[in-house]
Amino acid sequence: MTRRIVGTALMGLVIAAMIVAAWLVPGEQxxxxxxxILVWALFAIGFDLVFGVAGMMSFGHAALFxxxxxxxxxxxxxHGLDFMSALAAAAVGGALLAFGLxxxxxxxxxxxxxxxxxxxxQMIYVLASNRxxxxxxxxxxxxxxxxxxxxxxxxxxxxxxxxxxxxxFVAGLALMALLRTSPFGRALRAIQANDVRAAQLGYNxxxxxxxxxxxSGAYAGVSGALLASLMFYISPQMLxxxxxxDVVIMAVLGGKGTLLGPVLGVALFELLKEELSQYTQYWxxxxxLVFILATIFLRHGIAGLFLGRGDEGKGGSS
Amino acid sequence: xxxxxxGLSLSFLLFLLAAGLTLVFGMLGVINFAHGxxxxxxxxxxxxxxxxxxxxxxxxxxxxxxxAALGALMERSTLSQVxxxxxxxxxxxxxxxxxxxxxxxxxxxGMDYKQVPTPDLLAGPVELFGAMIPAYRLFIIGFxxxxxxxxFLLLDRSKWGMMIRAASxxxxxxxxxxxxxxxxxxxxxxxxxYLAAMGGVVAAPLVPVELGMGFSVIIDCFVVVxxxxxxxxxxxxxxxxxxxxxxxxxxxxATEWVELITFVILIATLMFRPQGLFSTKGRAA
Numbered sequence: 001m002t003r004r005i006v007g008t009a010l011m012g013l014v015i016a017a018m019i020v021a022a023w024l025v026p027g028e029q030x031x032x033x034x035x036x037i038l039v040w041a042l043f044a045i046g047f048d049l050v051f052g053v054a055g056m057m058s059f060g061h062a063a064l065f066x067x068x069x070x071x072x073x074x075x076x077x078x079h080g081l082d083f084m085s086a087l088a089a090a091a092v093g094g095a096l097l098a099f100g101l102x103x104x105x106x107x108x109x110x111x112x113x114x115x116x117x118x119x120x121x122q123m124i125y126v127l128a129s130n131r132x133x134x135x136x137x138x139x140x141x142x143x144x145x146x147x148x149x150x151x152x153x154x155x156x157x158x159x160x161x162x163x164x165x166x167x168x169f170v171a172g173l174a175l176m177a178l179l180r181t182s183p184f185g186r187a188l189r190a191i192q193a194n195d196v197r198a199a200q201l202g203y204n205x206x207x208x209x210x211x212x213x214x215x216s217g218a219y220a221g222v223s224g225a226l227l228a229s230l231m232f233y234i235s236p237q238m239l240x241x242x243x244x245x246d247v248v249i250m251a252v253l254g255g256k257g258t259l260l261g262p263v264l265g266v267a268l269f270e271l272l273k274e275e276l277s278q279y280t281q282y283w284x285x286x287x288x289l290v291f292i293l294a295t296i297f298l299r300h301g302i303a304g305l306f307l308g309r310g311d312e313g314k315g316g317s318s
Numbered sequence: 319x320x321x322x323x324x325g326l327s328l329s330f331l332l333f334l335l336a337a338g339l340t341l342v343f344g345m346l347g348v349i350n351f352a353h354g355x356x357x358x359x360x361x362x363x364x365x366x367x368x369x370x371x372x373x374x375x376x377x378x379x380x381x382x383x384x385x386a387a388l389g390a391l392m393e394r395s396t397l398s399q400v401x402x403x404x405x406x407x408x409x410x411x412x413x414x415x416x417x418x419x420x421x422x423x424x425x426x427x428g429m430d431y432k433q434v435p436t437p438d439l440l441a442g443p444v445e446l447f448g449a450m451i452p453a454y455r456l457f458i459i460g461f462x463x464x465x466x467x468x469x470f471l472l473l474d475r476s477k478w479g480m481m482i483r484a485a486s487x488x489x490x491x492x493x494x495x496x497x498x499x500x501x502x503x504x505x506x507x508x509x510x511x512y513l514a515a516m517g518g519v520v521a522a523p524l525v526p527v528e529l530g531m532g533f534s535v536i537i538d539c540f541v542v543v544x545x546x547x548x549x550x551x552x553x554x555x556x557x558x559x560x561x562x563x564x565x566x567x568x569x570x571x572a573t574e575w576v577e578l579i580t581f582v583i584l585i586a587t588l589m590f591r592p593q594g595l596f597s598t599k600g601r602a603a
Contacts, residue, residue: 057406107588111349115540122537123581285421292414295407296399
């Protein structure tokens with residue numbers, strides 16, 4: 001137990017150090033990299049509520065991420081809505097889509113859930129790239145996604161926007177920490193450990209799983225909107241299956257089922273991407289290789305190293 | 319008439335792929351996400367062999383064997399390490415394999431797409447019931463039908479089939495009776511890779527051989543196994559037919575909507591028969 005507390009504190013320190021260090025480095029390079037990490041980390045934290053806590057491997061989270069980005073972009077660019085309202089709308093959009101997907105995907109369980117989420121997300125990708133061109137800009141995407149206008153601060157300056165992202169990230173992390181320790185989070189863990197027993201205890205297993213998926217959809221929606229405004233740009237690439245795959249890789253690398261593990265996973269992924277892509281165009285294959293090795297030899301990801309979980313230990317999902 | 323032939327040829331192509339997927343699932347309990355990547359690899363290796371030897375038939379013979387050997391290597395080096403664990407880890411590994419296979423293919427063959435010419439013997443059209451049909455489409459139908467019959471015989475009648483079924487029903491008991499379960503698993507994975515690559519070579523003259531080809535196909539395959547009921551070869555045949563024929567009809571009558579038809583069928587199936595059209599078992603995989 002103490003090992004767990006010390007380990008979690010250490011992980012928190014590493015993350016805090018990363019955030020502060022990026023700010024202290026003069027220029028924009030460090031800030032830009034960590035901005036990207038924070039946005040994806042918010043996505044990964046939300047994803048892990050479904051994947052690591054509730055034990056459902058969704059391969060369709062790109063749909064929630066991309067649609068969140070598109071909802072915010074459309075409202076701001078074409079309807080002149082302000083940033084904060086658009087961000088809230090992205091959360092609602094992500095949650096609503098998650099509800100819609102869950103109606104279909106949750107008619108099956110286990111590996112079939114992974115297949116179905118993947119297929120449904122692919123359907124949305126196909127729709128967005130072809131049918132809904134006027135709404136998504138087709139394969140060209142939409143440029144000029146705005147940033148917030150708050151308190152007279154110029155958020156078009158990347159260093160200022162970084163502070164905004166840190167604030168949103170910390171708020172999202174705190175909320176998730178609360179959720180995971182709440183009776184809701186505990187019930188989800190019970191379901192992952194043994195869903196039949198959880199149902200016998202009186203938990204409404206399907207309703208709880210669906211709720212987790214919806215909360216995760218809201219996180220994905222917000223982070224998608226933040227990414228679009230960070231890049232000033234959005235395209236259906238955000239809805240592509242590789243995006244769903246990336247967040248799975250991040251969560252596994254970092255350590256699924258832990259609060260801070262996925263954040264470290266995102267950091268490692270983005271660092272690898274940043275470094276490897278300078279030397280070779282085959283960085284994605286190399287990340288695949290790292291991912292395979294981590295899956296075999298580092299079952300609990302980076303968090304496992306901090307929390308002292310050996311490979312033989314429990315803590316795997318069921 | 320040509321709609322029916324195109325539909326049947328699409329169906330049998332899908333079946334070649336879905337059969338391998340279903341077979342590996344039945345044996346390992348794992349959905350092989352990299353199945354589409356192996357299909358793509360088969361098409362590329364087939365392209366290389368056809369280019370070097372000048373013969374499509376050599377490609378059809380050699381490329382699946384090469385990919386099967388690679389498949390065996392992949393299973394030994396990655397999947398076999400994690401059989402004791404939750405199935406999630408095995409699925410994750412097959413996902414990692416996609417990224418590695420894709421980039422390795424890019425490294426060897428580059429980004430541009432390749433074309434494999436239709437073999438001379440089958441290049442021309444054939445007249446059938448008053449319609450001109452490309453001979454190659456007819457070949458796919460005949461070839462696919464032959465492979466599916468062989469597959470039935472192999473699984474249901476041969477000693478190997480019996481070993482495979484025994485090892486998947488109860489690995490411990492099978493190994494007590496002297497079946498080398500680890501070897502059967504490697505063999506089945508390699509055989510699945512063989513079927514995927516064969517599908518890739520057969521499809522190569524019809525479509526451009528390119529990096530994205532594996533993924534678009536794997537989604538259709540997943541839909542086939544979800545509709546047909548995983549683990550059931552019979553279900554895979556019927557679902558492939560359903561999907562292939564609807565697609566062909568779509569190309570003829572509603573070109574605009576063809577890419578969505580697959581998903582509509584999938585959703586309709588889920589709403590009315592979530593356990594799959596031909597499956598008697600539940601969906602607790």
